[in-house]
Amino acid sequence: NAGVTQTPKFQVLKTGQSMTLQCAQDMNHNSMYWYRQDPGMGLRLIYYSASEGTTDKGEVPNGYNVSRLNKREFSLRLESAAPSQTSVYFCASVGTGYTFGSGTRLTVV
């Protein structure tokens, strides 16, 4: 029962570097989501994909891009990392409720 798998678990980037956060689900869910979680701010939606082939902006999309590679995989890319993007990133897919991955803790220095 893997559920939602995120990689990497931890990452440190220098300002201006780029990286891609990977997410895969094995539950055959149509909808997938990327959230960031910051202290006192709760979970904020970055991008979501209601189904394979579609993506839409959430509450805080600036500085990010996404790719829904297939039904299983939904990746999040930071093109030019900034310190404000230091956060914990969660990927989720939705069946009867959200199933979250265990998160990627990203620090941008």
Next chain:
Amino acid sequence: TQLLEQSPQFLSIQEGENLTVYCNSSSVFSSLQWYRQEPGEGPVLLVTVVTGGEVKKLKRLTFQFGDARKDSSLHITAAQPGDTGLYLCAGTSGTYKYIFGTGTRLKVLA
């Protein structure tokens, strides 16, 4: 903009005590969910409520959806250290997107 406010933000209690946490909004939700998140992990779904006035029980946890579907509460009876965590409510008005509250951080002391 839909907002979900949770209270209290922090709660520290002794093992065996009862507690209630609240999730409030000025918006109507078609369904509302509660999650628990432990350090280093993603949130885990506890329950979904969809009908105004609905009450659901999960062992020592009791969840209630307000009659007007704008608020919800989570009551824990005889709290245990294993209940420690961040409790999040999340609501939707019927779209693909859920709005999450900022959470209640609960610590149960042995």
